[in-house]
Amino acid sequence: MAVGKAKIAQLGYDEARPAPVVLISGPEQFLADRAARTIRETLRSADPSIEIHDVDASGYTAGELFTIASPSLFAEPRLIRVTGVEKSSDAFIDDAKRYLEQPADDTTLVLRHAGGQRGKALLDAVRGAPGHALGAVEVPCAELKKDAERIGFAQAEFRRLGAQIPAAAVRALVAAYGSGLGELAGAIEQLVSDRGTRLSEDDVVRATEGRVEAGAFKMADAATAGNAGEALLLLRQALLAGTDPIPLLAALNMKVRAMARVFGAQGRAGSSPSGSGWHPGRSSGPSGRPGAGARPTSRGRSIWPPRPNGSSRAGAATRSMRSNAMYSSSRGAGAGERREPLARVLRVNDRRERPAG
Template sequence: MAAARGAKAKITPLDWSQAHPAPVVLVSGPEAFLADRAGQAIRAALLADDPALEVHDVDAASYTAGELFTIASPSLFAEPRLIRVDAVEKCSDAFLEDAKRYVAEPAEDTTLVLRHAGGNRGKALLDLVRGGAGSAIEIACPELKKDQERLGFVQTEFRRLGAQVTPGAARMLAAAYSGGIGELAGAVAQLVSDVGTRISEAEVTRATEGRVETNAFRVADAATAGRGAEALVLLRQALSTGTDPIPILAALNMKVRAMARVYGASGPSGKLAGELGMAPWQIDRARKEVGPWREEDLARTIDLAAETEWLLKGGSRAPEYALERYLLHVARRGRARTR
């Protein structure tokens, strides 16, 4: 069906790394770090064009009627303006009405940045902006939750800084900083500053020594490689330094699930990536690790994983023993010890 006459197609959201000035910029999504990055990029671009830029900050939640138009009104020297509006998702009724009027006819030499972290408040304004009013653009800043998304962010950060990182090193770093991506970005910058523009697993290991998640993956790597004694030593070292057993179990389970996904899968890893929800290098690694396994042993291991999780979360008075048993089970590829 043809679009209604006069209707505007919705604008396509841009990635945060593509942020640039426009008469109206909607920065949407819950990831505050990416939103800050986008805002900094817009401000830097405007300052580069004219150092006389005036910057005004507005809180949409406490906004009073007419404030936006007062800030945007022409000045004696006609300096360009950047108006940054925070908390649009909590905006007052007065802001919502003024913003809808403003977006319909933005002021000249003015960039209005609307920060909306999510929710339904202000939907009428968002619909107006997304419909293309005011020559608007939208910068999407979603929360990066999935392992692959965080890994992609790490790789992008290294490229942005002109550095090269091995796939294994990028994975280790993403695992070591599983909290906010601001911390992850800081770790990348510090690593490049300290080491240089070529980063390998060895540099990441030294830089992240002692972090819980890194210890967890070292334990899991040793277990899935069949090095039971080494895995057990690493596990006991981690636990003795106060590492919680849950992240170690999570790292081990992630690798077991990866092996289960690739078991019996045929075809090039690049072709399977989309189907399995894994990166090609992850598929290659999981295939190598699952090679010695039998299907029935892998199935029993998945059952034991669920049992171990229950034991670690209150089902046992000796959770460390349960984790040790599971770890050795994985290291033996699900087979009973031979005498």
């Protein structure tokens, strides 16, 4: 039977299941990650001792796949996850085609192909007779571009969480969170967590009312102006939208440094209204003192009075932020693991500004 004549089963991302070979194809990374996670959790629930191996197809060396799939002393089941098949080396394509003819027992091979022509011969083999003979399945993850598709995704997410919501409310939520499926899914989970499983249009209106695209500098402006609640809201929106925490930290760092420079300029030149020192809003002169552009910074500086030991809160915030930025960078973790240090900085600042008692 010629390759390409037989067709393997195709499953939705929410129907993904283990098989000797699973091809996750298409450009929508969020759906692909969801399908891969479902397969992993299914295998782990069946046997917690499962071995999980990750392979990058673009840097693959000959024989690596067979080494990983070879039987071990205790014969544990294996999950081999291969990413970047659309950029795979020739060695991986050759070894993967050979593997289809001689698959390992108790092994699930997951191939992630995001699109393109590279690796087409391997995809044809998986979709054709070799893949059909060993029970391979495909999970297509096409990009959801139409509103109807995104609304269908949102409705499926609510069903998955056991929540009931009117169709009009779903449409409003999809319109408010349109940057990506990850942002939309995160908003749905947060809404169900905050409001429960029986939702109304009013719940969605309250959750999305006044929503703006949260930029790093908007968050930094709110934080340094003492509006901790607004800063935390902007931070949450930015993280749900997929913004990396490091640029957020950098914007906050720049803002605090600017405040420190304004404070230093006032301290050197004198800040008496009757004196010749610089005042907020005064245009900069030949001496290079801060001008009108520093006006918001000078206002923000007023909420950071010096500490009894002489150090400023701005300096303390900068040091704290640097350490948190280094922590986030060194972890190399996902956004879910990196967002907490930045939120902690803002919460600490909020507590500092609350009056005692």
